[in-house]
Amino acid sequence: MPLNKLIQDGDNQDLTNERFKSTFDTDALAAVFHSGEDSLKRIREVRDEITKRGHLFDSLPAAHRTRAEKMEDVSRKLKNLMENVNEFADFTNNLDMLTIIRDVMGVEGFPLALHNLMFVPTIQNQADDEQTEWWLMDAIQGKIIGTYAQTELGHGTNLSAIETTATYDKSTEEFIIHTPTTTATKWWPGGLGTSCTHVILVANLIIDNKNYGLHPFFVPIRDRNSYSQMSGVRVGDIGTKMGVNCVDNGFLAFDNYHIPRRNMLMKHSKVSKEGVYTAPSHPKVGYTTMLYMRSEMIMHQSYYLAMAMVIAIRYSAVRRQGEIKPGTQEVQILDYQTQQYRLFPGLARCFAFVTAANTVRQMTESCIQELSHGKSDVLADLHALSCGLKAVVTHQSSTSIDQARQGCGGHGYSDASYLPTLYTCSVGACTYEGENMVMLLQLSKYLMKAAAKAEEGAVMAPLVAYLAKSEPVAIGDKFEKLLSHFEHIARHRVMHAYRQMIEEEKQGIERDYAFANHSVDWTKAARAHTKLFIARGFVKMVQEVSNPEVHAVLTTLAELYLSYELIEMSSDLTANGYLSESQVQEIRHQIYDCMKKIRPNAVSIVDSFDFCDRELRSVLGRRDGHVYENLYKWAQMSPLNQKNLPHVEKYLKPMTSKL
Numbered sequence: 001m002p003l004n005k006l007i008q009d010g011d012n013q014d015l016t017n018e019r020f021k022s023t024f025d026t027d028a029l030a031a032v033f034h035s036g037e038d039s040l041k042r043i044r045e046v047r048d049e050i051t052k053r054g055h056l057f058d059s060l061p062a063a064h065r066t067r068a069e070k071m072e073d074v075s076r077k078l079k080n081l082m083e084n085v086n087e088f089a090d091f092t093n094n095l096d097m098l099t100i101i102r103d104v105m106g107v108e109g110f111p112l113a114l115h116n117l118m119f120v121p122t123i124q125n126q127a128d129d130e131q132t133e134w135w136l137m138d139a140i141q142g143k144i145i146g147t148y149a150q151t152e153l154g155h156g157t158n159l160s161a162i163e164t165t166a167t168y169d170k171s172t173e174e175f176i177i178h179t180p181t182t183t184a185t186k187w188w189p190g191g192l193g194t195s196c197t198h199v200i201l202v203a204n205l206i207i208d209n210k211n212y213g214l215h216p217f218f219v220p221i222r223d224r225n226s227y228s229q230m231s232g233v234r235v236g237d238i239g240t241k242m243g244v245n246c247v248d249n250g251f252l253a254f255d256n257y258h259i260p261r262r263n264m265l266m267k268h269s270k271v272s273k274e275g276v277y278t279a280p281s282h283p284k285v286g287y288t289t290m291l292y293m294r295s296e297m298i299m300h301q302s303y304y305l306a307m308a309m310v311i312a313i314r315y316s317a318v319r320r321q322g323e324i325k326p327g328t329q330e331v332q333i334l335d336y337q338t339q340q341y342r343l344f345p346g347l348a349r350c351f352a353f354v355t356a357a358n359t360v361r362q363m364t365e366s367c368i369q370e371l372s373h374g375k376s377d378v379l380a381d382l383h384a385l386s387c388g389l390k391a392v393v394t395h396q397s398s399t400s401i402d403q404a405r406q407g408c409g410g411h412g413y414s415d416a417s418y419l420p421t422l423y424t425c426s427v428g429a430c431t432y433e434g435e436n437m438v439m440l441l442q443l444s445k446y447l448m449k450a451a452a453k454a455e456e457g458a459v460m461a462p463l464v465a466y467l468a469k470s471e472p473v474a475i476g477d478k479f480e481k482l483l484s485h486f487e488h489i490a491r492h493r494v495m496h497a498y499r500q501m502i503e504e505e506k507q508g509i510e511r512d513y514a515f516a517n518h519s520v521d522w523t524k525a526a527r528a529h530t531k532l533f534i535a536r537g538f539v540k541m542v543q544e545v546s547n548p549e550v551h552a553v554l555t556t557l558a559e560l561y562l563s564y565e566l567i568e569m570s571s572d573l574t575a576n577g578y579l580s581e582s583q584v585q586e587i588r589h590q591i592y593d594c595m596k597k598i599r600p601n602a603v604s605i606v607d608s609f610d611f612c613d614r615e616l617r618s619v620l621g622r623r624d625g626h627v628y629e630n631l632y633k634w635a636q637m638s639p640l641n642q643k644n645l646p647h648v649e650k651y652l653k654p655m656t657s658k659l
């Protein structure tokens with residue numbers, strides 16, 4: 001029995017030859033990637049059930065459809081799913097849901113995307129018991145569809161400038177929701193355009209002319225039966241975007257619209273009938289939805305990247321182009337060192353990011369548990385970490401996906417590859433849920449406080465304890481040495497940004513301005529700190545793998561990951577003589593050595609991501625490798641291949657027929 005479990009008769013011969021080279025069991029690596037054998041088994045069970053249900057499949061490749069047709073098709077699948085899902089999956093189970101969404105919906109989104117990611121979790125985390133009873137089951141069963149409406153036309157990042165108000169009226173025991181200016185119009189929330197019946201509205205709570213700041217409100221905006229908008233509500237779609245066009249991002253404004261007092265989510269803050277306000281136990285307790293969303297985003301990004309890697313690496317094994325020595329056989333493009341340098345760091349990042357996503361998900365779950373018992377000790381640490389991870393993972397995965405796209409040449413630019421869709425969806429995450437640069441600056445503020453503590457010799461939180469360590473001598477095994485370089489860079493960048501800022505303060509510049517004057521350096525420090533966290537997590541994960549063949553392949557991927565990320569920051573390694581040029585050169589050569597070792601296993605590694613063709617939606621990434629004949633078939637489906645097209649009939653024919 002071959003170690004690669006995807007080998008089938010009739011496949012492209014180059015791909016089959018690659019699969020026979022595997023040195024490890026692809027199912028064993030798949031279990032590591034998908035967080036254990038049980039999860040992998042469950043993913044496969046759900047997928048097999050979907051395979052039996054043709055009414056859940058795409059009816060035509062999305063690229064050949066208009067936006068309205070795509071929305072119709074995705075809503076058709078959604079309705080079919082909601083009617084039958086209980087037969088084969090648990091809608092409240094995250095793993096089942098992610099598997100179904102990837103397979104049935106694809107990455108361009110669907111009308112309930114924000115409902116699942118933000119609306120339901122906000123009810124779970126911020127509604128009190130009675131409110132949960134009223135709303136949660138209806139939301140889970142799709143009887144109401146919701147989104148999270150925070151961003152306004154005028155402000156997204158700066159939440160303190162959000163203008164929408166919810167003013168309490170004691171006489172009627174209602175909140176009056178109002179949009180005071182054009183810039184206060186809610187703008188961007190996913191699903192708002194045409195799909196939602198309700199929103200979690202983020203608005204300023206006003207009682208007796210006093211503003212208590214932003215709070216979440218459960219607000220009906222469309223009638224559930226007729227879908228007509230409620231009187232006092234203006235709502236619609238904001239138009240097409242770079243990607244995720246199956247999500248109808250929308251706008252929303254209110255004209256003195258009334259909702260009952262108990263529609264404010266009251267698990268943490270409360271307003272009594274008499275208008276008495278009770279503050280939450282911790283001012284940032286409302287951050288939990290954001291934390292949850294970010295941990296999910298990191299996982300989604302890891303999967304987008306993994307899908308891009310499957311597509312690009314399988315195609316690179318099938319595609320032959322050029323000769324290394326003129327007159328010899330054309331080579332598989334995967335054999336070019338430049339192609340490997342383009343793809344393999346992204347391949348290694350898949351494992352690094354999925355490990356980080358698992359860690360931060362577990363930390364978020366335990367933080368939410370602690371908060372429900374009134375403890376908020378880890379919230380600040382976790383919030384800072386999630387900011388850094390969100391920024392680094394979304395940026396690096398979209399960069400690697402674009403490298404995968406470019407690595408597939410012309411066919412990578414075609415929608416048939418699915419790589420443009422993966423890229424535009426992935427890169428959107430650099431902006432939503434907190435713009436990346438702003439995220440890095442938030443982490444920087446946390447690092448600034450940690451740096452001050454390190455200077456004072458105070459007790460440090462575990463994630464920043466390295467800042468107080470003296471410069472280590474790089475000893476130990478290969479991993480320890482490489483990790484000590486990460487620590488060195490992060491410590492150097494953080495303390496450098498901090499000391500520059502302190503110097504300015506000494507010259508009479510206020511702290512806020514001194515911080516702003518060095519914000520580029522601070523963001524570099526925040527990136528290095530985050531990369532250290534990811535690198536440590538990846539190494540720890542690899543060390544815990546017991547299967548020797550899988551351990552060996554992951555060790556090479558981790559070595560590649562660490563060396564590549566260090567070389568990306570190589571000027572920090574040679575600064576102040578920390579490492580010599582030849583030591584840096586050694587790390588660079590380690591990348592090339594790892595690439596050579598990964599090459600024979602590359603196809604089997606991506607096979608271990610265990611995506612089926614339906615999920616990949618890519619002609620280039622097909623399991624069987626029959627790329628060319630299927631590119632031809634895909635092109636035949638283009639609506640432009642119909643006869644009597646208006647642009648030809650109305651404009652081109654009259655022009656050419658005159659000649």
Ligand SMILES: Cc1cc2nc3c(=O)[nH]c(=O)nc-3n(C[C@H](O)[C@H](O)[C@H](O)COP(=O)(O)OP(=O)(O)OC[C@H]3O[C@@H](n4cnc5c(N)ncnc54)[C@H](O)[C@@H]3O)c2cc1C
Pocket residue numbers: 114147148149150151154155156157158187188189190241244249428431432433434435436437438441
């Ligand atoms: C695809 C997509 C889906 C979205 N979905 C939703 C949703 O469902 N619900 C919702 O409420 N919102 C949603 N949004 C909105 C999104 O959350 C905001 O766009 C995002 O938070 C960025 O805010 P902004 O647009 O105000 O950007 P801005 O803050 O205006 O950013 C513009 C530039 O200014 C810089 N900048 C801003 N502030 C600072 C600062 N303090 N220091 C230094 N530089 C700064 C940024 O780095 C950036 O370079 C979505 C956006 C997108 C693109």
